[in-house]
Amino acid sequence: MNQPEKAQEFDSFSYDDDIVKKFVHATLIWGFIAMLAGVFIASQLANWRLNLGLPWITFGRLRPVHTNGAIFAFAGNAVFAGVYYSMQRLLKTRMYSDLLSRVHFWGWQLIIVAAAITLPLGYTVGKEYAELEWPIAFAINVIWVIFAFNFFKTIQIRRERHIYVAIWFYIATILTTALLHVLNTIQIPVSMWKSYPIYSGVQDALVQWWYGHNAVAFVLTTPFLGLMYYFLPKAADRPVYSYRLSIVHFWSLVFIYIWAGPHHLLYTALPEWAQTLGMIFSIMLIAPSWGGMINGLLTLRGAWNRVRTEPILKFFVAGLTFYGMATLEGPLLSIKSISAVGHYTDWIIGHVHGGTLGWNGFITFAMVYWLVPRLWNTKLYSEKLANLHFWVGFLGTLTYVISMWTAGITQGLMWRAIDASGKLVYPDFIETVTRIVPLYYVRAVGGALYLSGFVIMLYNIYRTIALAPKEVEPVVVRAPKLLEPTFEMLGRKPHRILEGLPGLFAVLSFVAVAVGTFIELTPAVLSSDYVAVNPAVKPYSPLQLQGRDIYVREGCYLCHSQMVRPLISETLRYGSYSRAEESVYDRPFQWGSKRTGPDLARVGGKYPDLWHYRHMMDPRDVTPDSIMPIYPWLYRDKIDFDVLKKKLQVMKSLGVPYTDDEVEHASDLAHEEAHRIASGLVAQGVPADTEDKDIIALIAYLQRLGADFKKGLIQ
Amino acid sequence: MSVIYLIMPIALLMGLGFLFAFVRTTLSGQYDDLETPAHRILIDDELSTPPTPNDKKGNA
Numbered sequence: 001m002n003q004p005e006k007a008q009e010f011d012s013f014s015y016d017d018d019i020v021k022k023f024v025h026a027t028l029i030w031g032f033i034a035m036l037a038g039v040f041i042a043s044q045l046a047n048w049r050l051n052l053g054l055p056w057i058t059f060g061r062l063r064p065v066h067t068n069g070a071i072f073a074f075a076g077n078a079v080f081a082g083v084y085y086s087m088q089r090l091l092k093t094r095m096y097s098d099l100l101s102r103v104h105f106w107g108w109q110l111i112i113v114a115a116a117i118t119l120p121l122g123y124t125v126g127k128e129y130a131e132l133e134w135p136i137a138f139a140i141n142v143i144w145v146i147f148a149f150n151f152f153k154t155i156q157i158r159r160e161r162h163i164y165v166a167i168w169f170y171i172a173t174i175l176t177t178a179l180l181h182v183l184n185t186i187q188i189p190v191s192m193w194k195s196y197p198i199y200s201g202v203q204d205a206l207v208q209w210w211y212g213h214n215a216v217a218f219v220l221t222t223p224f225l226g227l228m229y230y231f232l233p234k235a236a237d238r239p240v241y242s243y244r245l246s247i248v249h250f251w252s253l254v255f256i257y258i259w260a261g262p263h264h265l266l267y268t269a270l271p272e273w274a275q276t277l278g279m280i281f282s283i284m285l286i287a288p289s290w291g292g293m294i295n296g297l298l299t300l301r302g303a304w305n306r307v308r309t310e311p312i313l314k315f316f317v318a319g320l321t322f323y324g325m326a327t328l329e330g331p332l333l334s335i336k337s338i339s340a341v342g343h344y345t346d347w348i349i350g351h352v353h354g355g356t357l358g359w360n361g362f363i364t365f366a367m368v369y370w371l372v373p374r375l376w377n378t379k380l381y382s383e384k385l386a387n388l389h390f391w392v393g394f395l396g397t398l399t400y401v402i403s404m405w406t407a408g409i410t411q412g413l414m415w416r417a418i419d420a421s422g423k424l425v426y427p428d429f430i431e432t433v434t435r436i437v438p439l440y441y442v443r444a445v446g447g448a449l450y451l452s453g454f455v456i457m458l459y460n461i462y463r464t465i466a467l468a469p470k471e472v473e474p475v476v477v478r479a480p481k482l483l484e485p486t487f488e489m490l491g492r493k494p495h496r497i498l499e500g501l502p503g504l505f506a507v508l509s510f511v512a513v514a515v516g517t518f519i520e521l522t523p524a525v526l527s528s529d530y531v532a533v534n535p536a537v538k539p540y541s542p543l544q545l546q547g548r549d550i551y552v553r554e555g556c557y558l559c560h561s562q563m564v565r566p567l568i569s570e571t572l573r574y575g576s577y578s579r580a581e582e583s584v585y586d587r588p589f590q591w592g593s594k595r596t597g598p599d600l601a602r603v604g605g606k607y608p609d610l611w612h613y614r615h616m617m618d619p620r621d622v623t624p625d626s627i628m629p630i631y632p633w634l635y636r637d638k639i640d641f642d643v644l645k646k647k648l649q650v651m652k653s654l655g656v657p658y659t660d661d662e663v664e665h666a667s668d669l670a671h672e673e674a675h676r677i678a679s680g681l682v683a684q685g686v687p688a689d690t691e692d693k694d695i696i697a698l699i700a701y702l703q704r705l706g707a708d709f710k711k712g713l714i715q
Numbered sequence: 716m717s718v719i720y721l722i723m724p725i726a727l728l729m730g731l732g733f734l735f736a737f738v739r740t741t742l743s744g745q746y747d748d749l750e751t752p753a754h755r756i757l758i759d760d761e762l763s764t765p766p767t768p769n770d771k772k773g774n775a
Contacts, residue, residue: 009771010770010771011770011771012770012771089756090756162745162748162752162755163740163745164752164755164756165752171736172733175729175732176729179725179729183721183722183725206719206722207722210722210726230756233753233756233757234756234757237757238757239753239754239756239757240753243749243750243752243753244749247746247749251733251737254733255730255733255734258726258729258730259726274719478770
């Protein structure tokens with residue numbers, strides 16, 4: 001800048017706003033679908049008949065469509081829209097490659113379409129927010145790398161030396177999401193749409209929640225903070241309250257967030273020190289999180305009068321407030337004694353939706369209302385409708401969150417209620433379910449309100465774009481060249497070049513070391529020497545394994561946990577607490593995170609085979625008030641015996657001690673076991689042709705759960 | 716639990732990576748001025764003066 005002797009050289013160029021428009025469209029379309037799926041599955045919980053007895057739209061298969069859709073399709077596309085718009089302007093350059101931007105856009109949409117098709121078909125890995133099977137998971141990695149390359153090359157060709165704080169949030173998002181997703185989705189394929197994770201049991205749980213929590217941190221938090229730091233000052237026409245605070249809270253946030261994952265596994269078979277670590281770091285997170293909220297809200301100082309009239313600012317204020325609320329509630333729920341009540345209940349669902357509906361949704365809406373008129377060179381069709389959207393959405397969020405808080409705390413307290421004689425006050429799990437079913441209706445109404453607000457926005461945006469002028473000259477931007485340009489160092493010594501590329505050097509060295517560590521440590525992880533195996537505990541029989549895969553396919557883990565916590569109320573209800581060695585052959589682990597139904601870790605042997613047979617046909621047959629869907633297709637679809645050999649081969653390669661003989665005769669062994677179970681059932685009046693049906697495999701698996709413990713094989 | 720030997724170093728490395736980036740950016744002067752960046756983003760460069768014949772074409 002201090003070169004007065006030389007005349008400033010100007011570049012003239014234009015921003016690629018077409019890609020931003022594309023992502024805005026995708027955000028709106030997928031947002032509608034994801035929220036519609038959400039309202040539908042919420043209604044299914046209120047009334048099981050809405051499952052309609054169809055496999056593809058039964059709760060267990062549709063719930064991942066909602067969660068993945070909301071996180072990766074709605075929030076994901078919103079983030080990309082905001083990133084492409086803001087980074088070009090903040091860095092004063094067009095994107096490095098228009099082609100890569102489009103590959104990113106279309107690749108991402110294809111991934112979403114593939115997810116929307118495969119999940120209802122039951123192709124799932126069975127780990128929350130990482131459900132997509134290996135070909136899609138792999139495609140995500142590829143598309144993410146393409147996006148990252150385009151992103152960092154754009155930073156490299158920037159014309160603005162200072163990297164604004166929003167960009168820092170984007171950088172953290174891109175790097176961390178990539179690493180965590182890659183690590184969590186290392187799986188060995190059995191076929192095109194079935195794979196087993198390389199980790200098992202407690203290890204799988206730890207990797208999964210390390211990923212899962214950071215999906216919240218680096219997909220739903222950091223990029224949205226980045227968006228907030230760009231779009232809020234723009235909308236309020238005021239600089240951010242404290243730029244210094246934004247830098248401080250960015251760095252402290254990224255340092256701390258990595259460690260918070262284990263708070264999803266409190267009181268599980270995860271070693272206690274890891275649980276405590278997760279708890280402490282989660283509580284520490286309050287400080288940087290509130291740094292962001294306070295900085296956002298105080299940015300509006302002197303502009304509060306405008307909040308009264310401007311819907312965009314309303315969305316920002318409410319969004320930031322919900323962010324502050326969720327980031328206080330989260331750390332509180334991470335305290336072990338609070339987690340003891342809240343975990344597995346709808347409190348968590350309420351907590352999550354305070355964040356997603358209130359924070360991610362509202363920040364996205366604010367951004368879209370601000371962006372669309374600018375992108376299409378017009379004015380918003382109706383400010384009134386936008387205000388209406390705000391109030392309907394706000395009411396919907398509150399209805400949702402309050403109903404789920406009430407449901408969660410009610411049920412959590414009922415589960416642990418013990419009378420003076422030391423017995424459970426509500427020994428029948430179903431009592432605690434029927435009590436909260438009315439709140440499931442309230443929640444569905446809350447969700448429907450939120451969706452209606454979204455539809456109002458769709459109409460408003462549609463009219464806005466329809467009114468926009470058709471032909472608009474691209475705006476030409478002028479900016480001086482960067483006088484200490486990073487890229488002009490090319491051609492000098494290689495190391496000097498790297499040093500001159502801020503960020504990139506850090507990234508490359510980080511990736512290099514991470515890859516090195518990974519290669520070095522993978523054999524250790526895979527080696528059976530490191531897995532605490534109890535020789536008395538045998539791996540799943542081929543039929544049980546097949547049944548387990550059906551359990552995963554139907555998404556049973558979304559409503560049933562397999563983890564009895566060492567709490568009196570739990571051991572009274574379910575039996576002795578779960579040990580780590582019990583899930584040593586579990587690929588994926590199925591500990592679960594929610595108990596809409598009871599825990600299943602010790603269900604084996606609790607009921608006769610016939611009970612399970614009748615229960616899956618119609619749960620009301622054995623539990624009159626049950627809200628569980630019916631599974632008629634399990635009685636029609638045949639067990640795939642032929643794939644079992646391949647499945648056992650893959651398991652054996654992962655260190656599961658199957659003998660060669662077992663692998664070779666996997667299909668025969670399964671046939672024998674199925675015949676044994678079916679003949680017992682047939683003797684009790686079940687149709688004679690059930691022997692080769694899915695239900696038999698599922699019964700074999702369910703009867704195995706906790707059986708080793710009951711036999712005294714595990715102490 | 717052996718996976719802890721995998722993810723602890725990676726978590727540490729991520730932390731160190733961020734630490735390294737923080738130190739580097741601090742040394743490179745990114746945070747010397749904590750006032751103007753907040754104001755600068757409010758200036759819309761689309762409104763700047765039209766191009767002159769002397770301008771070079773940027774990337775598209």
